[in-house]
Amino acid sequence: TQLLEQSPQFLSIQEGENLTVYCNSSSVFSSLQWYRQEPGEGPVLLVTVVTGGEVKKLKRLTFQFGDARKDSSLHITAAQTGDTGLYLCAGEDTGNQFYFGTGTSLTVIP
């Protein structure tokens, strides 16, 4: 069974705190993406990483693709209430199967 396991499943933090979300698999991915989804809307792409060890920064968000291309992390610095949402990783493995992760629900409390 294809699985992209995300942790934690739920996260509730105070505004201004830092957090890290993890996305892990036993499969190797040719690319991996992170999306954010707000209630009542579809997911919106944040970033795509394609090279093992790659680090991308998007303002307060830092994304890392593992050296072995089996895992990824998303780090948010100084979280804001606008960061609240469901964070999803997604990827295409080397068998050309594309699937989403299990999701991390983030709530940032003012």
Added chain:
Amino acid sequence: EAGVAQSPRYKIIEKRQSVAFWCNPISGHATLYWYQQILGQGPKLLIQFQNNGVVDDSQLPKDRFSAERLKGVDSTLKIQPAKLEDSAVYLCASSLSLGRGADTQYFGPGTRLTVL
């Protein structure tokens, strides 16, 4: 630029009834996807079209689900007959090309289906 349009936004039906969802992708996007998202989980790919041909329908429950993309633009997803476990949000997405892992998928707002 208009985004991906879906209708209806909400649908409530009883089990064993039929239901259909409609999607209009972003103009010029060759690839269209249908996903099923159960509350609190990540979306599951049901079917992927490139133009009007099916690229991947390996996770589509073909005994009750069907989808078509006539003329390579709009698409409909049908469930017949519906079961309780079909209650979910059905998301449509489109992208310019076939590279789903590296290409940007643009999602519609989804249709929330409740089966009673």
